[in-house]
Amino acid sequence: MNPTDTAPLTSRFPTPIDDRYFEDYVPGAVHRFGEMRVTEQEIVDFARRYDPQDFHTDPAKAAGTIFGGLIASGWMTCGMMMRMYSEHYLTHNASLASPGIDELRWLKPVRPDDVLSTRVTIVEARRSVSKPDRGLVRSRIEVLNQRDEVVLSMLAMNLIGCRNPSAN
């Protein structure tokens, strides 16, 4: 598998990602997508710049830590999630930024050769009262490894433009 391959596993959206609006994010819907392989090289390269702790940058020293070997920076796992999320879930034509994230949890270590995918459950979709051309979508994001273990979980917010800004 190509490590940059993030082909979707399943997708239940009614519209393609470049014609996707607030109305297409339906609370309760579950979307599963992406497949990215973690490599030792990427773990080390990322961590040297952004998270230079021994258990992320040095396989030999990592073996002597509580983790028993090299693990990915939790921020790299967030980055891999975002790659899958932006390629398969988040509208390419109506995304208006994200205010932030709640309840981010690193639940299991991510190691070289793990294969990650993403599952998103839409928790809430609320039309803005003050700016009716957009709405706020809250999504429970889970990143899973090849054993279907959840390694990362978070609750994301996205502001998304409406297809029909004048509708009530």
Place this chain on the structure above:
Amino acid sequence: MNPTDTAPLTSRFPTPIDDRYFEDYVPGAVHRFGEMRVTEQEIVDFARRYDPQDFHTDPAKAAGTIFGGLIASGWMTCGMMMRMYSEHYLTHNASLASPGIDELRWLKPVRPDDVLSTRVTIVEARRSVSKPDRGLVRSRIEVLNQRDEVVLSMLAMNLIGCRNPSAN
């Protein structure tokens, strides 16, 4: 300035970072450190791999978006925070992992040539009851730009080993 230069501005820790334990994280203490310059190249390189949206990867297309120009992926800003946090704040000898982050908020866009620094306020330091060799430290992290505007805020948790595991 070298873009990898993250020299501390101030530090009030009683101990150096390679001899720093749970006991050295005192609630109410404020630590300010780091200085990292954001470049267009790094914004684009990061986003091509982890967050391929036009306003992160393409200066020309970004000019036509609501942001009016290229902005850094919020996850890259998290990575730059982590670089400063791990170099100047988080113990190098007693860090036992982070369970996660709460209330992560991207408050202002981060643009090329911004210079970021980090301010940490220790919110809570609680000895573990079940595992008395460690404690949980909660830190309010803020990333500021060269105008002292807070661009990113979050509440982080870190498990940190105790200097005196047998003390009560």
